[in-house]
Amino acid sequence: MLTKYFMSEMAHLHPQVVIVTDRIELDSQIHNTFNHSRLKAARATSGKNLVDLIHKKNADIITSLVHKFDTASKNHAVVKSKNVFVLVDESHRTQYGELNVQMQRALPNACFIAMTGTPLMKAEKNTATKFGGIILPVYTVNQAIADKAVLPLLYEGRVVPQQVNESSIDSYFEMVCEPLSDYERADLKKKFNRSDVINQGEQRIYTIAWDISLHYKKNWQNTGFKAQLVCPKKLVAIRYKKILDEIGIISTEVLISSPDDREGEDTAYGETSDTIKSFWKKMMDEHGTPKKYEDNLISRFKNSDKPEVIIVVDKLLTGFDEPKNAVMYLDRSLKDHSLFQAVARVNRVSEGKDFGYIIDYYGVLKELNDAITLYGEYEPSEIEGTMTDVREEIDKLPQRHSEVWNIFKAIANKKDLEAYSQLLRDEITRQLFYEKLAAFARSMKVALSSMTFFRNNSDEEIKRYKEDLTLFLNLRGAVQKRYSDAVDYKHYEAQIQKLMDAHIQSGKVEIITKLVNIFNEKEFAEEVEKVVGKAAKADTIASRTAKHITENMDMDPAFYKKFSQLLKETIAAYEQGRIDEVEYLKKVMQLKEDVLSHTDSDIPKELHDNNPAKAYFGISIECYKRIDTENRRLKEVAKETALAFDEIICSTVLHEGDPVIDWQSKTNLINPMKLRMEDYLIDVIKREREIPMTFDDMDLLIDQSVEVAKKWLR
Template sequence: PCVFQMIPPFFSRMLFLEKKGGIIWNTQGSGKSLIMVWLTKWIIENVSDSRVVIITDRDELDDQIESLFIDVNEKVRRAKSCKDLRDILDKSEDPIVCSLIHKYGHNAGKQADIDQYRKELLKDLPKDFKAKGNIVAFIDECHRTNSGKLHEAVKTLMPDAVLIGFTGTPLLKKDKKTSLEIFGPYIHTYKFDEGVTDGVVLDLRYEARDIDQDLSSQDKVDLWFEQKTKGLTERAKLQLKQSWTSINKLYSSKQRLEKIASDIVFDMSLKPRLKEDRGTAMLVANSIYEACKYWEIFMSMGFTKCAVVTSYEPTTQSVRTATSDLSQESEEEYKKSIYERMLGGKKLSEFEKDAKKQFKENPAQMKLLIVVDKLLTGFDAPSATYLYIDKSMRDHDLFQAICRVNRPDGEDKDYGYIVDYMDLFRNLQLAVSDYTTEAFDGFDKEDVEGLIKNRYDEAKSEMEGTLASLEALFENVPAPKADIDFIEYFCGDDSDGDEKTARRDTLYTLTAALSRSFANCCDKLVSEYGYSENDVNHLREEISGYNKIKEMIKLASCDYIDLKPYEADMRYILDTYIRAEDSRVISELGNMSIVELLLKGKTTTPVDLVKDLPGTDEAKAEMIDNNLQHEIVKKMSSNSVYYGKLSEMLKKIILQRKTEAMSYEEYLRQVVELAEAILHPETTSNYPDGVKDSATRRALYDYFENNVELTIDVDSAIRTSIQPGWKRNFQKQQRIRLAIYKKLLLHMYTEDRATEEANNVFDIVQRQEEYDA
């Protein structure tokens, strides 16, 4: 929104007066493609004879931009080649043009791609060529060192164009001055910490994990080396030793990869979003070979919901043209065989498209994507929650990679998590929480401020802040702060009122945040933050107490029916970290309501039945009362006569309990009977045969004051007259009313009374599921 607000004044001056461009730096995930669309719309509408040319090097972004333009009813012309782009610009027909920097050659790099694009762009360019219209060109990824060469080529093709560079990452210090000179000043900046504050992107949490890779037998390696280098000169031996050192650093042992894979599979069963199949993860491997190794290891572990997505293409030619070194040839053959197994006969493009779609839309079926370079830029998947890095990265590549997990995705995704196996942020070892050195030392410090934080520091801070908030919330609970006082404060007589609902929402949110933050830092509280073991145990008990109150309030208010998004996560965290006594309540209830639980009282002692509900006997009774009343209200519309009587019965039972006119045991016996009447009215003695097994006939029987013949006649008339779709069709509804009216006349109703009663009965009919058609 802030970008959109700055468009008119800035662009009016820039386009109409100064004819100058600039740079828009909006952090990863903040909607760069949307900004391109908004700006294009504004330019086309406000600049006469205007045209916008968008140059990008990512297929996903090219597709996304076209899709967004279609959504706003704008047609985009996609240039198929550089020659096609020149032909389009030589005419005045297409106001919006997209040009993709194609991938030239097998696994060509970014520099080679842009160099080739530049050559083709200017190849055989006529001297008198002139691009038509007032052109504004958008150049994506303008932060790159080679963007100057692309800028020069575009200016040669379109000398009068205003060029605007887009970037999602800061400019490198060494390139900043040059980039600003080439494109012009910043038009707008929207940094990472601003995006987090606005809720556009999520904050990131960082964790370093160390997997040692030591030689198991240095002596055997030395012996092997001596045997293999016999007859070589000292210089040759030295070169071989240097190569060995490089290879040893570059390639991970199978055991190390297996440890990391085991680590990830363990997280899949432990971390809430991953465990609950709402979240996904990406693993950045050091090479395509290691990506294939990882895939094979995961398969052997039985973890099959993963795929490799890289730039590799499994062709016979790649194996045949590989280096003559046997180990290298073997590596190519290995990659090809793994890909063939993984593809299972599918085309590579089809397989990758399906894998990415499942990863985004069906996380339960595609939990992990193993990548090397591909998908680390421009791939937006809100489900992505964890990024595991096993590759040396820095600056732009690292910045873009870690932002794969910063997209919001519902209330249960609180952060994006970075797990670093390569010690990319070495300053953590010095307990320095400033992530602008080492891996990000190529950026100016202010440009990456607040990008990534120590997850333990943040979790501890969140835990302490949440504890303080809970204490403040509970200060308002009246003394002596017994269970019944908490129920009264959070539920009371007006349980569904806005004030009580807001109090409970605050309680649920704070207890969930407290348990989650404690789980994220509990193993460091003693070693890193000066807590004693007693302090940590006291915290566990305190958090367990808060969660016990939360569960009690949930049950008393019937909020367990409308489970909050984080509850599935919290159940697991509580079981794992907190030793929560109240977890038995969840397992005891399962998917049952308290009213359903009471039905077991017919086959067991009611006191034993409710012993696992949290709170005192008085608190348990309040829970039961609230739940019974809630169930009655829910069913009241289907049969107001029957459930109205049950509501009066419940009021009498509650009054007798509160005035101590009945024992707790007698109270439980009566509410068990009442629960049976609420959930299974057909088992009561109220209804005769021919009526009791149909909820609709029971409602009509109660309305017609126990007239069996009239009940069955009216029900039969209704069923005969009902037509499909009657609830949305007035004429079909009138047909039902007429059938009821005629049947009432046959039972000696006057015309006026039959008309009135037909309308009343029709109201009952509308609330009966049996009549749905």
């Protein structure tokens, strides 16, 4: 309609319309559509050809992939005509990064109009800001459903109960990770403790595979309608296919990108597994090229009886239109525009199809509700406040660039990479470098997507920024490995995955949200409240508190063990019906506050502002309770021990208030310090306070306290 308007109402200007997409299939489809009209249509075959078609006015309608603009702007004269109208499809995908800048450079005077059903709303990526505002009225998805242009979506939430054998996993984990330092072990545990990693266990996949097989067989098999299964990463997608093939009820294919692409979410480990490489080789042997592999599978899905279910990670979640695609089985985290785009794959109109279906095994109900709230009844006035001028971010770039370089100002030879690494030996300096580099990288990302940045900076300045960013990113990778700030996870991946497969049991799939039309505002809100109500909020707080406890256990073992147990008891009380969801929420919120503030009513007030001393107190009282269960003065004795240990340790390892560099590895400091601590235990605790400590008791108490001090005083 826009093209018709331009060509008819502005005919006296001899306008040209350039239609930009980011997919070859769509580019071809649009070109063929206009070829059947009275207008002269052409497809740009290269950047040079694109410029020639506009300069020579060889076509009324020109279709082009966005990537053609890169060479068009760099190697050929710009098009200065003001009578060029550029219609950009899926602008939330194509208009961020340098491609957008190259498009504006190639056509500096053109009128750009963007089309998207899911405009980005983030400060650094805001579609409305990018194109200078929103054209009213907005055509919402609710209006499209009313017009029967798309179908309503039915959502059903399902969950696989999982039981973790904690003691077995913990003991085997310690054996597997024995070569690692305490810091590396904690970092590795943190990575594998995330729900998205735990959810990739073999038993859970097996359980869901059976549920999908039976659900599809009952509702869709032999109807002509198809399904998509969306996975968090390639290895999981391949695992699903293997199990689904073994079950043998439904036919499947896996469509993923090459092993070189990091498709899917960030994972705890980044190496491509042999399983993925083997699968990819098999696909290339069968199809020849990545393009033929993708084209062949899409063609089979659209035109043949098999596959009934296509398994994907990121592929086919946007821009894939197949009316027979009726149900999406979702087992990965998605949110915002990505989630809304994905679920829209199953809302296309087809004869005999009344709804699209979303069967959610991951738990994206809240995120889906947020996306619908934003895109279902879109009010531009509500969004305007989220827009920020990218120039504000670009203005920060020189300062942030200088702040990174300032860390290395003492290095005379700026090409001496070893000198950079040596300077970053100090952990505090290293953390400062990571922080400043992250800020610089964020500003660069925004700058490179803005025409303002390219107008106000010379090519040499831009090149310098890029080269410096590359230098510092490479340096960060090198020092993270050198100083063990990041663990090389690939060595541990297989062993830990086996632990999870063996020691995480999955129960029968349960339906937690009945089928509900996500565009029926009242019914959907009721289902959201059930899942995102007080109990769900309490569960979220409890899980995050438990994660914080796990990650910080070594900082104060006694404190965190106590609150870990209190948290488990609170969850159990709710699950057993001994407290209601209001009390459950109240209790976990209080536990969270106590944990985050490191507060315990059992800790003497003299220690409240001294975190290391709190930890020594907890270790001491645990020790004394084991030795002398009848003594009622143990709390007072533990307080005295904590204060004494704190004075001995601080007087040894602090110099003018700051920790001595690398004191944790200096035996000439630690050994005399331990002797002083032992003398105190012998003279005061054993003789004066009459606590019957053995030397083994003393060694354990001293060693545990020193290990805690190493964590706090650094």
